[in-house]
Each structure stands twice: as structure tokens, then as C-alpha cells.
Amino acid sequence: MSLEQCGIPTIAVHTHVFARLARATAISNGMPRTRQVFVPQPLVGQTPDQLRAYIEGTDPVSKRPFIQEMIEGLTRPLDQEDLKGAGLDRSTPRLLEPDSEENLHELFMRSHWTDFLPVVLPTEERVERMLKGTRIARDKIIGKLRPTAFREFWEFDVEKVAVNAVMAGARPEYLPVILAMSASGVTARSSSTTSFATISVVNGPIRDEIEMNSGIGALGPYNHANTTIGRAFGLLSQNLQGGSVPGETYMGSLGNGLAYTCCFPEAEERSPWSPFHVDNGFKKTDSTVSVFFGGWYTQSGCGPRDSWQAKFIRCLTAAEHYQQPLIVMDPIAARGFDELGYSKQKLIEWCAQNAWLPARDYWDDQWINTLVHPHGVAGVEPYASRLKAKPDELVQLYTPEDIKIVVTGGGTQGIYKMFGGRYAGRGPGTFNKENPTVNIDAWR
Amino acid sequence: MSNFVKVHDPRGYPPKVVGKRLAPRLESLDGKIIYLVDCLFDNSDAFMEQLRLWFAAHLPKVVTRKISPRESWVDDPGMRAKIAAEGNAAILGVGL
Secondary structure, eight states: OHHHHTTOOEEEEEEGGGHHHHHHHHHHTTOTTOOEEEEOSOOTTOOHHHHHHHHHSBOTTTOSBHHHHHHHHHHSOOOHHHHHOOOBOOOOOSBOOOBOHHHHHHHHHHTTOSOSSOOOOOBHHHHHHHHTTOOSOTTOEEEEEOSSTTSOOEEEEHHHHHHHHHHTTOOGGGHHHHHHHHTTSOOSSOOOTTOOEEEEEEESTHHHHTTOOOSTTTTTTSOHHHHHHHHHHHHHHHHHTTOOOBTTTBOOSSOOGGGTOOEEEOOGGGOSSOOHHHHTTOOTTSOEEEEEEEEEEEEEEETTOTTHHHHHHHHHHHSOTTSOEEEEEOHHHHHHHHHTTOOHHHHHHHHHHHOEEEHHHHHSSHHIIIIIHHHHHTTOTTHHHHHHSOTTSEEEOOOGGGOEEEEOSOSSSOEEEEEEEEOSOSOTTSOOOOOOEEEGGGGO | OTTOBOBBOOOOBOOOBOOOOOOOOOSOOTTOEEEEEEOOOTTHHHHHHHHHHHHHHHOTTSEEEEEOOSSTTSOOHHHHHHHHHHOSEEEEESOO
């Protein structure tokens, strides 16, 4: 659409499953008559002959020949509707029309404002009580979110976050954590086809102040604060970014159970290592929340047993290597590694130095091709070296900076899990290293 | 009415949508330069190559040039400026 603004007639080719999303994006950009043409899904994995058949075939949306649609999109004279453009008032009210609780629950569900579990209706009284959890002015604009890199940002203030916190069942004393998450710049409702979620880790004194659980069942569902804070992050993300509606603002093919809620504190007192937030420049007495984007793949194991190195290599190389691993360890496993002489940093470096794949396998990945390949072509290291490697040559999957370790759990088993968990700022493919650890104390 | 409750709208604040005009269309593609923009999604380069071959075979008077942005899903002002300066039309794909 930027090219149209430069005077260049343009047509965009999409696969047909994105038709609603493509049209919604055109409307929100003030150009609803943007020319679009569609080919069947999938595009990935199709041979040149199959792609040629798409081009010589029928647009599955308009049911007209693809080529005819494309050429007409560039040559058919504009009509009055095209010349108008379309401004749009989408302002949202502060309060909804009064109604019965039953009807309002139905409205919230049908409007895709819930996660399809029951919510607490955000009455004025409940929102007032929630706002007592912070001294920040209710009308202060505190952030902006969007479902993915090419969509528009929506803004929000403290009150809007409080509304969603009420809906999630959170308590006022949790609000500073939820506000900090909202300000991280990371959405918990990415529209990516890969069905990402977020994993949020809380550090510092607030963990005990609000009685979070870093013991048995820390990852859920066994604690009110852990559960409702994580759920609030999901609800506020979908509602404050302009939606998370399948086919329009959500395209995750499989969905993700972690998107309901995934928030837990680090077991700092039972870890042999420094807390995560201290590793990232905060004081031990600071309260922070760190947001990891991913939650897609999961590997797991017990350890460290005699064969831990082989097991780790299998896990690290089996992981979807476009997304960096977040290793979550029970304190027993962490102490085991510590007793073997591995500090946290030493273990991270070992992981980075021992996770390799043949270049052929490394590059034969949809997201590595889409997101990383352009960096390799542009000469950005380490991707350029990986691109130069011969097919059988081994390439290193991660740098030490990619890999993070957090300790939590109840000590009933020496276990660990590896999640896809990118510790970086907004935007897939941007390699933005903006730090997504937020100081909660600033939001009290 | 006595059982009615008043609740907050949970949605954020959308940006204002300002209507924008499409660019004037071309009378004909003959002799024109069309940029085929590979959006870097997996296999879109192969699709654009097939589109280039189709033009070469069926509309040989159209000049096609393949181009791609520096990163996936990120605006590339340099690429946009090049197309605006040197091209007559653009076909983008296949990204979404």
C-alpha cells in the first residue's frame, strides 16, 4: 500500500486462507479497495510446475482466472469508490450499554473478547478496586501492541489493562506485574501461523508478596497469582491490540495450550545460581517480569544423568532451531549441574558449542528460510557463514546469548524442559534485541 | 432494568484510519516495467520466478524485474524508492 502512495499501481498476491486478514488489513490502512489476488494454500513445498499451475489456474477467492485478475488489477481504470479512499471511525466506548449479566457474558464471548473460559465482568466497581493496585494515573497511555509485525499498533492506558485484569480474575495486588507485562512490547496473542504463546518469568520480592508458586506445579495450574496473571496477559493482548480472531487477526494453524496462561516465578532461594533478572542487570531486590516469546516446541529430560550430554544434544538439535531455547530446570537438576562444575553460564556455553546440524538440514526450514536467509545474504554474521557452508558441513545453531536458563519447580524430580522462547523484543524477523525484562516496581 | 449492570469495554484504542487513494492504473502493460517483489516467504522466490517466466512467454513486451526487501516483514524504504523511481507497476507476493 505504500507503493500505491508513491503512485505505483500495485497488486498483492496472497494464499486464499489469508483472504479475510488481507482485506481487514487493507481496510485498517484506509485503502479497502487495494487490489488483491489469491492462489491456493499451500505455497510452501510446491514444485515450479505446481506454482505455474497456480498462475495459470483460477483465483480460489474470486473464481476468475488468476492472470486476468492480476492484469486487471494493474490496468482497470479506477472508479468513484476507488478514488474515495475510506477513513473510518473505530473508536471504542469506555463503557458498554447496560445489560443483564447473561447477555454481557454472551456479548463478550461472541465478540472474541474472552478465551472462551468464563470471565469476571469488568463492572465499574471491580475496575475501581483493581486500579487501587497502582499509583499510576488511570488515563496514562502506557503501551501499544499489535498481532504481528505488519499490522497496525493499538494503544492502551492503565484503566484498559485493569479491565482485562478483572476479566482474568486477577487481584489488585497483581496489577503492577500485569502492567509491566503489557509494557513489554511483546504480545501474548501473536497472529503467526506457528501458534506462538508467551512464557513469563517473575523475579524478586513481589513473588512472595503476592504468594506466587515456584514450588510443586509452578507451571500450573496450582496457584491463583501464577494462573490469573498469565491469563490477564493473554486477554489484554488480544483486546488491546485490536483482536485475536481466527482468520482475521489470528492465523495460528494448530493453536497453543500455553496461550491460556503461562507465568511462574523463579525459585531464586533454591537455585544454586544467580537469579535471571540479576543476570540481566537488575538488583536482587528489584521485582521484574521477563517475557519469552514462543512456547511452541517442548523437549524434556531428567538429569544430569551419565548420558546428559548426549540427551542435551538430542534435545537442542531436535528443537525448532529458528527459535532459541529457554531451559526451565527444577532446582534438583540445577544443583546437579552445579555439582558437576557447571555454572549457569558454563552450561549455556556448552549448549551453544555442542548444538550443530548439517547446513542442509539447518536451511531446510520454513522460518530459517523466511527470517534468517535474508540476513545471511546481506552478510550478517553468524548467518552469512552458515549460508556459505557446504550441505554436509556442520553449522552451529545457537550463540550463548540465544540460550536462557531459569530455575523453578518443587524438587519432586530432577527434571528440565526446553521451550522455544525468544528473549527479545517485538517483531518476528527483526532480530530486535530490545530487552523484554520490565521492572515491576515502576508500576506499583 | 434493576438487574442490569454497566461494564467497561475491554478493547484498546485503534489508530485513526485515514482514507488513501489508489494510484492511477496503467492503460496497458506493454513496454512497462513491472517489479516482481519477492516478500521472502518460503518459496515465494520460486513463485515470482514462475511469474517472470509466464510474462516472458505470454506478454514479452512487459519488462519484469525481480526484487526483494532486505528483511522479511519489514518496510524497506530503499526498495520502495527504487520501484517508485524506476518502475511502472508492482506485483507483491507471496507473503501473508
